[in-house]
Amino acid sequence: MVYVAPIKPLLPEGEQRVVFQNITWQGYQQLLKVLGDRRAARITFDRGTLEITMPLEEHEFSGRLIERLIIILVVELGLTVKTMGSTTLNRADLDRGAEPDNAYYLKNQPLVAGRKVNLATDPPPDLVVEVDITHTDINKTALYASMRIPEFWRYNGQEWRIYHLQGNTYQEVLSSPTFAVLSKDKFYEFLKIAQTDEVKAEIDLRSWIRDIIREK
Numbered sequence: 001m002v003y004v005a006p007i008k009p010l011l012p013e014g015e016q017r018v019v020f021q022n023i024t025w026q027g028y029q030q031l032l033k034v035l036g037d038r039r040a041a042r043i044t045f046d047r048g049t050l051e052i053t054m055p056l057e058e059h060e061f062s063g064r065l066i067e068r069l070i071i072i073l074v075v076e077l078g079l080t081v082k083t084m085g086s087t088t089l090n091r092a093d094l095d096r097g098a099e100p101d102n103a104y105y106l107k108n109q110p111l112v113a114g115r116k117v118n119l120a121t122d123p124p125p126d127l128v129v130e131v132d133i134t135h136t137d138i139n140k141t142a143l144y145a146s147m148r149i150p151e152f153w154r155y156n157g158q159e160w161r162i163y164h165l166q167g168n169t170y171q172e173v174l175s176s177p178t179f180a181v182l183s184k185d186k187f188y189e190f191l192k193i194a195q196t197d198e199v200k201a202e203i204d205l206r207s208w209i210r211d212i213i214r215e216k
Contacts, residue, residue: 019051076213085102091146126149127151127153128151128152150164
């Protein structure tokens with residue numbers, strides 16, 4: 001009898017990545033200028049390491065759903081928001097730059113409402129979201145902690161991790177400091193339902209939040 005090992009299901013390919021080493025800040029800036037703003041690829045730079053990421057369907061699908069979830073929470077909880085999307089967060093003083101999947105001003109929205117953000121003088125976004133389904137060579141937690149982003153979400157297609165800035169480093173926490181009402185189970189449930197019916201996922205989430213608010 002011949003033993004045949006079970007075949008593990010292949011995880012969806014979320015991104016295509018290209019990494020370059022020993023790149024200067026000036027070289028990184030020149031590349032941003034050459035590629036321009038109207039592109040699908042996202043660029044991350046971390047002290048000489050430059051990573052170009054081309055999001056594929058699984059990545060984009062997850063990123064868009066997480067954005068919808070955040071906006072639903074903002075609306076239903078009566079918060080304010082300035083959506084930054086994948087705006088380039090450049091910090092020449094740190095020799096680092098990033099284009100996250102989603103970035104938001106929430107608590108600090110009144111400080112930047114109605115105008116263009118200047119990271120040299122304005123606070124950083126309150127929340128940054130990264131979808132990293134495939135391996136990345138850049139330490140995203142160290143990168144965003146150095147930029148003083150208060151809250152950082154990472155999603156790898158299966159697991160949602162929440163990081164809260166405490167001092168100079170992130171601590172992984174069980175619930176979002178911004179959206180304490182949102183449990184991990186509800187996050188996963190929303191994404192699961194949205195796989196087959198995005199409208200139902202949104203209706204169910206809004207109804208769930210409203211029930212919680214009424215019970216308070």
